[in-house]
Amino acid sequence: MNDTIAAISTALGEGAIAIVRISGPDAVSVARKLLARQNFPEHGRMYLTTLIDDGEVVDRVMCVNFKSPKSYTGEDVVEIHTHGGILAAQTCLELALRNGARIAEAGEFTRRAFVNGHIDLSQAEGVLSAITSRSNEALRAAARTLTGELSREVMSIHNDILDLQGKIEIQIDFPEGETLNGLDVSGEIVPIIRELEALIPRCSAGMLLSHGVRAVIAGRPNAGKSSLMNALVGKKRAIVTEIPGTTRDIIEESVIISGVPVRLSDTAGLRGTDDVIEAEGVRLAIEAMNEADICVYVADGSCELTAEDWDYIRALEGRNAIIAVNKSDLPENIGGIDSSLAKIHVSAKTGAGIEDLRRVIYSMAVKDCAVNAGLNVSAFQLEELREALQDLKEGEESAVIGAGEDVTAGLLGSARVRLLRVLGVDAGDELLDSMFSRFCVGK
Numbered sequence: 222m223n224d225t226i227a228a229i230s231t232a233l234g235e236g237a238i239a240i241v242r243i244s245g246p247d248a249v250s251v252a253r254k255l256l257a258r259q260n261f262p263e264h265g266r267m268y269l270t271t272l273i274d275d276g277e278v279v280d281r282v283m284c285v286n287f288k289s290p291k292s293y294t295g296e297d298v299v300e301i302h303t304h305g306g307i308l309a310a311q312t313c314l315e316l317a318l319r320n321g322a323r324i325a326e327a328g329e330f331t332r333r334a335f336v337n338g339h340i341d342l343s344q345a346e347g348v349l350s351a352i353t354s355r356s357n358e359a360l361r362a363a364a365r366t367l368t369g370e371l372s373r374e375v376m377s378i379h380n381d382i383l384d385l386q387g388k389i390e391i392q393i394d395f396p397e398g399e400t401l402n403g404l405d406v407s408g409e410i411v412p413i414i415r416e417l418e419a420l421i422p423r424c425s426a427g428m429l430l431s432h433g434v435r436a437v438i439a440g441r442p443n444a445g446k447s448s449l450m451n452a453l454v455g456k457k458r459a460i461v462t463e464i465p466g467t468t469r470d471i472i473e474e475s476v477i478i479s480g481v482p483v484r485l486s487d488t489a490g491l492r493g494t495d496d497v498i499e500a501e502g503v504r505l506a507i508e509a510m511n512e513a514d515i516c517v518y519v520a521d522g523s524c525e526l527t528a529e530d531w532d533y534i535r536a537l538e539g540r541n542a543i544i545a546v547n548k549s550d551l552p553e554n555i556g557g558i559d560s561s562l563a564k565i566h567v568s569a570k571t572g573a574g575i576e577d578l579r580r581v582i583y584s585m586a587v588k589d590c591a592v593n594a595g596l597n598v599s600a601f602q603l604e605e606l607r608e609a610l611q612d613l614k615e616g617e618e619s620a621v622i623g624a625g626e627d628v629t630a631g632l633l634g635s636a637r638v639r640l641l642r643v644l645g646v647d648a649g650d651e652l653l654d655s656m657f658s659r660f661c662v663g664k
Contacts, residue, residue: 222334225251226329227531229310230663236305240284241313242663243292244298244330247321249286252299254320255313256284264288273315279316280309292593294330295337331523332653342645342656343371343448343598349660350431350597358480359430362595366427371596372644373421375606379640382613386633389626406620406629410613424603426587426595433475433482434586437509440519441530442490445547448569449519450474450487453579470581471505478583480592486513491533516542517578522566523551526558534560541585549573576588598643599656605639612636 225245229540231238243251250592252567257278271278277446283302292298303309323442333347334340347366354360365371389406416649438446451457454474472487486509489502510516520526526534534544546555550568558564565583567574600608616632619625642648648656 222333225322226323226325227251227314227317228325228330229314230300230330230664231305231310233307233310234305238302239305239310241301241303241310241317242298242303242325242330243317243322244294244296244325244333245290245303245322246297248297248299249315251321252284252286252301255316256282257303258284264291267302272301272309272316274312274316279312282313283485290337290339290625293339295339296333296335312512325662326657327662328657328664329662330343331660331664332559332657336655337605338411341372342648343375343596343602343643345645345656346597346599347371348664350427352661352664353431355433355475355482356430356477356480358592358595359482362427362597365595366597371424371598374416374596375640375643378413378416378420379637380639382633382637382640383417385409386630386637387414389630389633393626393630406626407617410617410620410633414446414610414613414617415615417606420596421603421606421610422589423591423594423596424598424606426590426592427597428594428603429481429586430595431597433484434515435484435512436515436586436632437486437488437506437581438517438519439488439491439506439510439533441521441527442492444519444521445569446490446519447472447487447545449517449545449567450485452567452569452572452575453485455664471502471509478579478586481583483515483582483586483588491529510537514541515582516540517545517582518542519545519547520555520558522546522553522555525547525556534558534562537562543578543581543585545578601652601655602643605642609636609639612639 223246224245225247227241227243230240230242256270257273258268264287265285267283270282270284272280272282280303285300287298289295289297301313303313331345335342335345342605344367347363350363351360351367354363385406423567438450440446450472454476473484475482475484477483488506488509489499491503491506494500494503518534520530538561542563544558544560546564546566547569549566550571550573561570565574565578565580565581612632612635615638616629619629619632
């Protein structure tokens with residue numbers, strides 16, 4: 222934290238501008254060594270100057286100075302805006318490193334903002350999600366998180382727990398006072414449980430919008446898996462031929478379905494084979510089916526299901542799986558399908574039923590998630606919220622059965638600590654390293 226760090230904060234490539242960010246106690250003195258103009262204007266003012274290397278003009282640049290604590294990191298920050306392209310920005314960065322700065326680690330600017338109290342851990346997750354958003358819904362979820370909506374919700378629940386925990390502990394310390402019976406304590410815990418139960422689906426939605434789901438397309442050879450993949454993607458992504466067993470490896474492509482990222486995987490046709498390469502493809506297909514969030518089993522509607530079809534369909538019972546009865550443009554000869562799985566008639570050739578299939582995939586992906594009100598969290602944060610909910614439920618139960626006020630207070634305290642972890646209070650270096658390593662250098 223005592224080092225002055227620097228990095229290119231914009232994507233490399235040709236463009237109008239590129240930004241080199243310098244942050245730390247020596248940010249201004251480092252920048253002065255690179256620029257023709259030595260006296261910086263007041264905080265937040267941008268001015269025109271030149272980038273100098275050993276007395277030679279490198280580029281005409283804009284520079285802005287953000288004084289601590291009114292900066293992104295909370296430290297002194299100088300941003301130098303060079304012309305876009307790799308060379309100008311890279312030269313500027315090299316000059317900053319040569320004159321006292323060190324290269325920033327991944328996510329180090331945002332980590333410093335967290336350490337300096339400018340954002341909490343949930344807002345840091347919002348920063349990352351804003352950068353990686355792949356849909357408007359994901360970007361809106363990131364904005365809600367970045368502006369502190371999750372932080373406020375979590376702190377509100379935390380403070381409600383703290384208030385109740387305080388009442389219980391007063392009763393423990395002063396038992397001669399008015400008795401707090403189990404029903405009263407239980408009655409106060411239940412609304413807090415309801416608040417957290419309403420928050421968790423919003424956080425699950427945020428994770429869904431950020432990370433998406435994996436949907437595997439499986440089935441016997443020539444059922445039309447690759448054609449269906451192409452229809453869902455909207456372009457020719459997989460090779461389609463009349464020859465069975467054309468697809469031997471897993472082909473992946475990402476699509477956005479109503480704001481939700483879906484990673485589609487086209488797999489090898491499921492059948493017994495003596496071909497070593499095809500057999501490996503079948504093994505990978507079965508493995509992908511077992512690991513998928515959603516499985517789309519493609520059946521050829523123009524002929525009867527085989528015994529192998531039935532084996533795979535029965536294995537999918539109870540899972541997020543869809544039977545896509547393909548080739549609806551041909552006379553149907555598949556017969557009845559005795560399965561509880563969702564069934565959609567489609568034609569990969571004509572596009573009939575494809576939108577229905579998309580809607581079912583979306584429905585299975587979102588489940589009970591509040592997609593329109595999503596909030597971004599990491600897997601660690603979501604798990605802490607769920608564990609806090611479990612602590613509250615156990616606390617409510619202990620109050621009902623009269624297990625003891627100290628037991629109830631302890632469970633409430635545990636829930637409260639978990640909520641603080643969501644915001645990064647007392648977060649250890651290992652957690653922070655894991656969190657900020659997912660950021661790009663420069664952010």
